[in-house]
Amino acid sequence: MNGLPMLPTILIDIVGSAANILFSFLALWYAFRLTRLKPDNFLWGYLFYVTLAIAAFAISRAVGHIAKEFLYIAGKENFWRVIAPYSGGFNTLCMISVSAVMIFYHKGVQAYEVIEQEAAKLKQSKVRLTRAAHELKELNLNLEDKVEARTMELSKSEKKFRHLFTASKDMVFFSDSNQAILDMNASGSEMLGYSRYETSLLTLRDIFLHEGDVAVYAKMLEIDGYTRDLEAEFKKKDGSTIYVLISATALYDEQGQMIGSEGIAKDLTRLKTMMEQLVSSEKMASVGQMAAGIAHEINTPLGIILGYAQLMMDDFEKDSETYQNLEVIERQTQASRKIVADLLKYSRQSGSARESVNLNEIIDDAVAIIEHSLNLSHVKVVLMLASDLPPIVGDPEKLRQVIVNLLNNAHHAMEGQGGGELLIRTRCDAAAAKVIAEIQDSGHGIPESIKTKIFDPFFTTKPVGKGTGLGLSVSYGIIREHGGTIEIESPVLGPGNILVPGTLFRLILPVTEETAAIRD
């Protein structure tokens, strides 16, 4: 009988069905592992469900086919006819499911793409944010370093300038636009005699002695923005004055408005005094030279006049008018010669003895000479002489003359006010090898304006005929000749730094090795 055997189709059906189960399950296995690897990935999740549906379809079909073939082989066609509709129905259902799942792929992928795009954007944003955060962090770190470095620089700078401010021996001050002092260093406060707190309450008007100087200072700052080497006088708390040299700069705010000033004031009082003394010294020297020249020139004709006058006196009777006139000539000529002798002493042109002298003894002698007249004027003499005073080298006569001159001056100063106290002290400054004698009266004192003139020759405040104006200048010359100095205080700085009226002359004489040699 002709016909095609169906055995190959039966065998392929059985083997193929088994292969279907195998491959569909292998595919499902890898799909499952994919979802385990990437649980959040939509695509792999979707493929897992597609593969699951395909596997279900493959099983339903393969199991049905295998069951059919084996039931037919076993001759159980009737049983197969019973289950065939279930197998076929299930198979159709699985096929429709696979189709449905596949159709959703498109929308799923679209959603996936959108999600991926959003995720990519988010990822990019995250990357940008991370980068920005990193940059910000680095910036922050750098900023911290920069701030730290800058703070250290500022701290160093602040320390440096603070040290300059506090350690400066000159006055450093800051003032506001109303000239109120905002800050002043310790040297400034000390210079003015105020406490730090007191200086904070002051204005520039309080410390400038002259109102006009404040105006000049303010005007210069306003016009030039600075002032350089402005000479002014400051008023101290105790009323005394100091000479200062001010350099200041105006301070401005951000709008360019002047908000105050910062200044440095250098105390030139000592320098000024020294300069004045130097000028005075130079003046004394030149006056001395002139006086010496004049004295020499006048001394000779005076000697001749005196000689001739005395010769002529021998030719006339003592009772005669001519004799009496010649006596007047002789007396006045001798007075003139005394003045000339004083001038020579002042100019150190006269001869001097050099011997060991105890200043205490000189003072005792001088006091003894004028004590009577002092008592008459109700002047109390207080002697405070150092017992261990070393001797000095000098001319005792000239030194005595100096002491007498100073005592006379003190006497005259107190005479007008009906008495007073004359304090005479001596002491030794061993470190400086000086002997110091101080003669202090309680008189009216010496006005500031004439302090620099009192040692000038022929300068006197006494009425005409009462003094020659040579006493102090001669004393000055003698002390200078002895290598010493004369200082003057008026008013006098008493105990507790209180100023008391009166005048103090301080003689400072050196104790030289020569002194020791002469003493030995």
Place this chain on the structure above:
Amino acid sequence: MTNRKSNIVLFLLPMIMALLSPGDALALQVHAEPEGVYVHQMAHLHYIFALGYFYWDIRRTSFTGRGWRYLQLFCLLMICWNVIAFTGHLAGLNLDPQALEQTDCYLQTRLLSPFTINKYLYFLTKLDHLIYVPALFFLFLGLRSFYRSVAKTTGEAGT
């Protein structure tokens, strides 16, 4: 009126009208015998459409890599298989039961002559596993390829 409200009205209107003027109600439809075969055939067509759509979508999305190529092959082979199966079912329906003769046992079943196109189609489409198995094999290769590439990127060893 918004689209949503219009849709609701259009959906509810026939129901309301049916409730207001009911006719003879045929509550249950009778499913006659050939319905199962038709449904199955329609499922095959549906499956072809789904596979074609899936194939087109894979190409559209431009996913690259070996796994996606295997998946495309799977789609093409499965489309072929569906066509074969659809044809086979039609051939089976048109086959005269007398054309198959079973002598001693089922395994000795023969397709009797004279041979027509329908008989040849019936015989050839019975060998559909020759397409179906390779299709599933490519599905397996595709999934394995995906897994290996992902495992490689994540550092997990592939098998």
